[in-house]
Amino acid sequence: MVLDWHSCCAGILLWSILLIQHGQHIAGSIAFAVLVNMKHLYACLAPVYVVFLLRHYCRGRQAVRRFVTLAGAVTSVCALSFGPFILTGQFSQILQRLFPFGRGLCHAYWAANFWALYSFADKALAMLLPRVGFSVDAPAAYMTGGLVQVTQFAVLPSPSPSATLLIVLLAMLPCLFSLWRNPKPESFLPAVVYASLCSFMFGYHVHEKAILMVTIPMAMAAAVSRQDARQYFVLSTAGHVALMPLLFTEQEYPVKVLLVMLHAACSYRLLCAAVGADFLHTVERIYLGGFVALEAYCAGLHSIAFGLKLPFLPLLLVSVYSALGVMQIWLCMASHWLTMPSANLTGHKKSS
Amino acid sequence: MGEPSGRATLCGLTIICAVALLVRCMVALHPYSGAGISPMYGDYEAQRHWMELSIHLPVTEWYAEGKSNNLTYWGLDYPPLSGYQSWLFGTAIHALDPDAVALHTSQGYETQHSKFLMRLSVIASDLLVFFPAVLLCLRVFGGSKTLQERQWWLLMVLLQPAAVLIDHGHFQYNNISLGFAAGAAGAIAAGHDCWGSVLFCLSLNHKQMSMYYAPAFFAHLLGKCLQRPTALTKVGAIAKLGLVVVATFALCWAPFLSSPSSALQVLQRLIPVKRGLYEDYVANFWCVSSPVFKWRRVYSQQALVKLCAGASLAAALPSMLYQMRAPSAKGLLLGMANSSLAFFLFSYQVHEKSILLPLLPVSLLAFEESVVAARLPVWATISMYPLLKKDGLSIAYLASLILWFAVAPGIVAKSNNTHAAGGSSNNISTDDVGVEGGIQSSTQGKLLGQRCLHYVSILSILPATCIHAAQFAVEPPARYLHLYDAAFVTLAFVHIAATFVYLNVRQHEVTRTALANLGDEAA
Numbered sequence: 001m002v003l004d005w006h007s008c009c010a011g012i013l014l015w016s017i018l019l020i021q022h023g024q025h026i027a028g029s030i031a032f033a034v035l036v037n038m039k040h041l042y043a044c045l046a047p048v049y050v051v052f053l054l055r056h057y058c059r060g061r062q063a064v065r066r067f068v069t070l071a072g073a074v075t076s077v078c079a080l081s082f083g084p085f086i087l088t089g090q091f092s093q094i095l096q097r098l099f100p101f102g103r104g105l106c107h108a109y110w111a112a113n114f115w116a117l118y119s120f121a122d123k124a125l126a127m128l129l130p131r132v133g134f135s136v137d138a139p140a141a142y143m144t145g146g147l148v149q150v151t152q153f154a155v156l157p158s159p160s161p162s163a164t165l166l167i168v169l170l171a172m173l174p175c176l177f178s179l180w181r182n183p184k185p186e187s188f189l190p191a192v193v194y195a196s197l198c199s200f201m202f203g204y205h206v207h208e209k210a211i212l213m214v215t216i217p218m219a220m221a222a223a224v225s226r227q228d229a230r231q232y233f234v235l236s237t238a239g240h241v242a243l244m245p246l247l248f249t250e251q252e253y254p255v256k257v258l259l260v261m262l263h264a265a266c267s268y269r270l271l272c273a274a275v276g277a278d279f280l281h282t283v284e285r286i287y288l289g290g291f292v293a294l295e296a297y298c299a300g301l302h303s304i305a306f307g308l309k310l311p312f313l314p315l316l317l318v319s320v321y322s323a324l325g326v327m328q329i330w331l332c333m334a335s336h337w338l339t340m341p342s343a344n345l346t347g348h349k350k351s352s
Numbered sequence: 353m354g355e356p357s358g359r360a361t362l363c364g365l366t367i368i369c370a371v372a373l374l375v376r377c378m379v380a381l382h383p384y385s386g387a388g389i390s391p392m393y394g395d396y397e398a399q400r401h402w403m404e405l406s407i408h409l410p411v412t413e414w415y416a417e418g419k420s421n422n423l424t425y426w427g428l429d430y431p432p433l434s435g436y437q438s439w440l441f442g443t444a445i446h447a448l449d450p451d452a453v454a455l456h457t458s459q460g461y462e463t464q465h466s467k468f469l470m471r472l473s474v475i476a477s478d479l480l481v482f483f484p485a486v487l488l489c490l491r492v493f494g495g496s497k498t499l500q501e502r503q504w505w506l507l508m509v510l511l512q513p514a515a516v517l518i519d520h521g522h523f524q525y526n527n528i529s530l531g532f533a534a535g536a537a538g539a540i541a542a543g544h545d546c547w548g549s550v551l552f553c554l555s556l557n558h559k560q561m562s563m564y565y566a567p568a569f570f571a572h573l574l575g576k577c578l579q580r581p582t583a584l585t586k587v588g589a590i591a592k593l594g595l596v597v598v599a600t601f602a603l604c605w606a607p608f609l610s611s612p613s614s615a616l617q618v619l620q621r622l623i624p625v626k627r628g629l630y631e632d633y634v635a636n637f638w639c640v641s642s643p644v645f646k647w648r649r650v651y652s653q654q655a656l657v658k659l660c661a662g663a664s665l666a667a668a669l670p671s672m673l674y675q676m677r678a679p680s681a682k683g684l685l686l687g688m689a690n691s692s693l694a695f696f697l698f699s700y701q702v703h704e705k706s707i708l709l710p711l712l713p714v715s716l717l718a719f720e721e722s723v724v725a726a727r728l729p730v731w732a733t734i735s736m737y738p739l740l741k742k743d744g745l746s747i748a749y750l751a752s753l754i755l756w757f758a759v760a761p762g763i764v765a766k767s768n769n770t771h772a773a774g775g776s777s778n779n780i781s782t783d784d785v786g787v788e789g790g791i792q793s794s795t796q797g798k799l800l801g802q803r804c805l806h807y808v809s810i811l812s813i814l815p816a817t818c819i820h821a822a823q824f825a826v827e828p829p830a831r832y833l834h835l836y837d838a839a840f841v842t843l844a845f846v847h848i849a850a851t852f853v854y855l856n857v858r859q860h861e862v863t864r865t866a867l868a869n870l871g872d873e874a875a
Contacts, residue, residue, distance in 0.1 A: 251381055251468045254475075258374040265367055 006209065009039050010216045017192060017217060020049075021185050025057045029070055033077035040098050041210065044168065044199035048191045051176050056183035104205060105159060109315055111208040112242040112322035114201045118156065120320045126154040164204040171198040174337040182340075193218045194333050197235075201330050208246065208319075211239035211326070222267075223274035230279050231329050233271060234288065237264050238325035241291050245298075245315050257295070264288075287325055294321055364503050365490075369483060372510035375755065376478065376520045380471040383744040384523040390460055394743070396523040397460060398426040400452065400470065403442030406435055408455040411607040415618045420455060429621045432604050433558040437528060441473040474519055474527070482531035486510060489538040489716055493681070497719060507759050508725060509715045513752035514732045518705055521745045526705070529559040530712050536569070537688060537716065541681035545573060545589075546596050553600035560622050564695040564709045567665075568687030571672035575679035627701050629656055633837040634704040635735040635844040637663075637697045643838070660700035667694035667852075674859050678866035682720065686859040688713035693852040704739055704841075707732040707848070714851075721858065723802040726760035728851050734816055735844030738837040798861070801854050808850060816843060 012035045019028035032049055035042050058067040085094055110116040126136050136154050152158050159167075175194045179187060196214045200206055215236045222232035240260045247256045271279060280288070298314035306313070386394020405414060405421055405428065414435050417423045428435060445466070446453050452466040486509050494502045519527050532555035540548030552569050555562040577589040608614045629648055630639045638647055638660070647656065671690035675683050692709040696702055711732055718725035733753060740749045819839050828835040 250465065251471070254377040255374065255381065258370060258377060262367065262370050262374060265370070269363070269367075 004209070005038075006212060009035060009042070010212065012038070013042065013213075013217060014220065017189055017220070020052070020188055023185070025053060025066075026069060026073055029053065030073050030077055033074045037077060037081035041213065044203070045192055045195050047169070047172060047176055048179065048188075048195045051179050052183050052188055052191065055180055056185070099161075105164070107205060107207050109208065109245060110319040110323075111200070111206040111210065112238060112319050112326050113203070113206055114323070114327065115159075115206075116319045116323040117327065119153070120316065122153045122156045125156070129155060159204075161204045164202055167202045168199050171202055171334065174334060174340075178337050178340045189217060189221050193221075194337060197326075197330055197333065201326070208239075208242050211235075211242065215239055223271060226275045226279045229271040229275045230281070230284065231332060233264075233267060233280065234284055234325050235329045236267065237288055237291065238322040238329075240264075241295070242318060242322035242326075244295075245318055253299075290321065294318060361499055361502075364499065365487070365506060368503060368506050368510065371507070372483075373475070373479070375511060375752075376475055376516055379516055379520040379745075379748050379752070380475070382521055382748045384467070384470075384521065385743045387744065388462065392425075393460055394523075396470065399438070399523060399525070400461065400466075401426045401459070402428050402435070402438040403445060404453045404455060404458055406439035407442040407446055407453060411435070412610070412614055415608075415621050416614075423621075425459075427621060430559055431557045431622060432608065432618065433554060434525070437477070437525065437558070441476075444473070445469050470523070471520065474523070474525060477525055478519070478527045478531075482527040482534070483510070485531040485535035485538065489534050492538045492542045493685075493716065494719060501719065504759075505718045508718050511752075511755060511759055512711060512715050512729050513749075513756050514711055514729055514736060515708055517733065517740060517745060517748060517752055518708060518736070521740065521748050522705075522743050524705070526559070526708050529555045529562050530708065531555075532558065533562055533565055533688075534712060534716065537684055537713070540569075540572065541684060545576065545593060549573065549593050549596045550600050553597055554604070557601065557604040561706060561709060564692040564699075564706070565688050567668045567672050567691040568675065568684065571675035572679045572684045572687060575676040578676070579679070629660075629700060630702060632704065633738055633834065633841045634702050635707070635731075635841040635848055636699075636702050637845070637849075640842050640845040657700050660698060663698035664695045667698055670856055671859050674863040678863045678870060680862065680866050682717070683859060683862050683866065685713045685717050686855055686862060689717065689855050690852065690859060693848065693855070697849065697852060704736050707735060710848075710851075714855075721802075721855070723805050724851055724854065727805060727847070729756060729760075731844045731847040735841050735848075737820075737840050798858065801857060805850065805854060808847065812843060812847070816840075819843070 012031055016028045016031035016035060019025075019031060029049070032042075032045070036046070053070060054067075058064075058070065082091065082094070085091055105115055106119055110119065129136050172195050175191050175198075179191050193214060196210075196217070200210050200214055203210075215232070218228075218232050218235065222228050237260075240263060244256050244260060247253075294317060298318060302310075302314045384394070384396040386392065386397055409418075409420060413421060414428055417427075421427070428438075442453050448469055449463075449466050452458055452461050452463070452469070454461075486506070489509075490502060490506055494505055497505070515526065515530070518524055532551050536548045536551035536555060538548075539545075539551055549569075552562070552565070556566070573593055574590070577586055577593070580586045580589055602609065605615065605618075608618050630636065633639060642648070651659065668691040671687045671694075675687045689710050692706075692713070696706050696710060711729055714721070714725050714728050730753065733749065733756075737749060740746065819836060823836045832838075
């Protein structure tokens, strides 16, 4: 079984969001600072926090004083956390451990994000192009060997860590821009969800567990509208199925299958009760139904068809299929944020 | 408010069954009894050994001392149906992992794969026997309840921590005999006395522990037969049931009936006369009172056996008499609870696992006796903590109890609501409709009794938590090494005894109501 402190961090994230939504900005910021100092993964949400707090909280006559209080609170939390290590001269060591860019774009097992689709496309091209006459230099089982290392792509350009960071920020721009123009408290949670989804989609060396960073806050507002319910249900189901290969022992199999199925069944019933039945489009129903076939293949059909050969194929299929669903949800959300400013140009009020 | 559609009901009940299945799969990840403890190991090894014996030896040699069957190393000591069940699962495991059940060479065989297969067999027996029986009981006892109440009931019966921890953690197959017993209760309550008798005989032939229920079934069925109009129909009914019982026993014992010696051999293995008054620490009268009165020193073994038999029968007698005078569906469940509690408290050589027997009817009574159904499993589980700790199941124990505390108040709240709303409409359809005055006083008495039980258990949560905490912090003094075990069982005994008294009072009231109703009909 995988052991980690995710529940603790997810809890702190939820607290932070709740506090900010209810107007307790300083407390919410401190909670967020604690969160980032516990898992730096959450630093990807910092742009949203910064933009929202600057525009919503630090305004009017109190602006400068509020900014100073906020900055002071956050800095003191970071000082408490890093202080001892800075004083003993170990700060650069920490930075190296926190950002291990030697681990490669994809984890040994691919997260269900854009880079999974990208790697799949690269592998497909590497297999197809030689047949039409191009020569491709690709070592055997690159990226699917189960090793954690930096690999060069065979056909498509290999993105560097800074390139991925740039892409994440670009992806977040529509949301940040919309939040800058219209910093409503109701937009805060959707913005946090979108920002974490962007970093999941395009980040460097993303672990598939990181989908939980998206689904847990998303669940808070899933029952608000049919659109939200649909997005949550597709994303959470795809994300959870993508997590299943993490638990690979025989005795964990019934547990993981039952957990994922029960969560899907219960959330479907609850969402139907909240927003009305049939909130899924037909395409989405077919997509979700495909997971059953996928699991049947991974659990039994693959070993019947291939025996012990191509061990990575079931994992690749799970990643890519889940990534399709996650990608579709991201595109939905991105287009929503892109079209939002035009809808809300005249709704903005100055808060004191 | 309209009744929800059949589809919604089915969906809800399926989800609850799936949750119960998930909890069982999760408990199954934990260690089992005797894991890695050679040379004797524990109950898991016993079950594996019986599978090994049953698939390799002919039936007549299962209970006999022989060169392949050393009775001192986990000899088979359950009735024949257990043997057939071992054979069935042994055949399946032999097909998937032959080394696990190979004759002679598989003693102490422990691998992840064989553990998975053995755990699967317990889950399979749950799905094949226990779940269907419980769903039958839901249909019979919960016909007139709302969907919410039925869902809470099902959740409570299926998630009962003691049963889940013992069957899927410690490793036993109590779910089969308990499932047959529950099915028997449901069938008899629905009026199918013959099928009920068959099912109870199957339960008895799987584990002789079900004998604890026998007085209740006997009294109830006799009472029903005696209610027939004429002497001829009375005798006819009794004869029919007798025939059914004898036929079921004959079928189960068929391979052993070829000679009296083979049948005797089996019986000798089933009745543990050579063992002591109690083993380890169990929350019954003899063990809890032993610091005060040393029973084992004062009386000889023969005298103790007679004393226990007498005390148990005396304790079970009131509920038997009530049932014989005025049998009813609710009375049957109360009778089962009372007779199994009487035997648990006063019988000879009682295991702490025997508390599962009273827990079954108490859970099935969750609609009417919601406070007892919510509280007794907690104390039963706490009484088994020393055993669970030895098996390495402490975390599963804690998690099951926390889950139970999350689920149990649901049914207490539901039934309190319906009581407040003017109880008579929701009384169980299978019970006789009572006279107004009878209902009134019985409901008041019941509420008072429930309130007492409620406060007693709330007040004892603090000592229970303190004992748990102290166990980690403070070492017991050398003279009283088992101080904590004794403390757990004493605390549990107080609640079990209080529950026994309360349920007897309830049975008295139910009988009075039923008699008053019969008097009305006759008049």
